[in-house]
């Protein structure tokens with residue numbers, strides 16, 4: 204669905220300085236349900252993942268012919284919407300095999316943020332998500348939702364939303380309803396767009412959002428309402444990742460460790476990776492409470 208109206212939007216406020224003050228970081232996290240970190244990730248690393256994702260887009264004919272694929276200019280003859288479309292499935296299966304996409308979720312600086320927030324060891328879920336949003340797809344933007352509906356397990360699970368490349372407001376990006384996690388689990392109804400469900404948002408809700416630069420990360424509590432902004436660019440693909448994290452001591456629902464969409468197994472995803480790659484099955488020897 205097209206994004207819901209956001210009457211009040213506060214700009215993204217950088218919380219990097221709170222990483223040395225975990226008490227204050229947790230207080231802000233508890234208060235707002237989201238925290239933004241400017242330039243947390245090395246932009247070269249994120250850009251490399253972006254280039255690899257766009258190479259898969261190019262292979263599937265989503266990039267304007269004759270253009271430099273790394274610019275992400277969409278083939279305007281194609282409009283692929285997530286999930287139902289078999290073209291999305293074919294693309295997504297290739298994408299899930301990209302090793303550096305999964306490796307980005309395990310970035311040390313990202314893990315450090317969650318260690319500071321949780322005050323204990325971090326369990327990164329392996330069900331990593333990538334989204335590629337076409338221009339002229341506003342009717343299918345990600346509707347306002349809470350991740351806990353999809354993830355289950357611990358409510359103390361947080362999502363890191365990472366734009367792969369600069370993501371000005373015109374390209375879409377993520378907006379979070381500030382403090383909305385305090386409302387608890389909300390009633391869902393059917394909606395068009397990724398996930399296929401939405402929650403209602405109060406008219407006077409204050410949102411957080413704005414322009415993102417490559418390397419920026421916003422993290423949000425599993426009950427925080429958030430939505431994808433419409434991609435209003437003329438011709439650019441919006442590329443982003445969603446990775447999830449929780450305290451290691453909390454229970455995790457088993458599907459959070461299964462490849463997103465369940466179209467492939469880990470064996471299929473790992474087939475062409477280095478057999479000794481340490482990020483394969485990184486969670487298997489950990490003592491987890493899998494439910």
Ligand SMILES: O=C(O)CCC(=O)C(=O)O
Pocket residue numbers: 332334344345350362376377429430431432443445
């Ligand atoms: O990137 C988007 O459009 C929304 C991502 C999101 O909300 C999610 O995966 O939970």
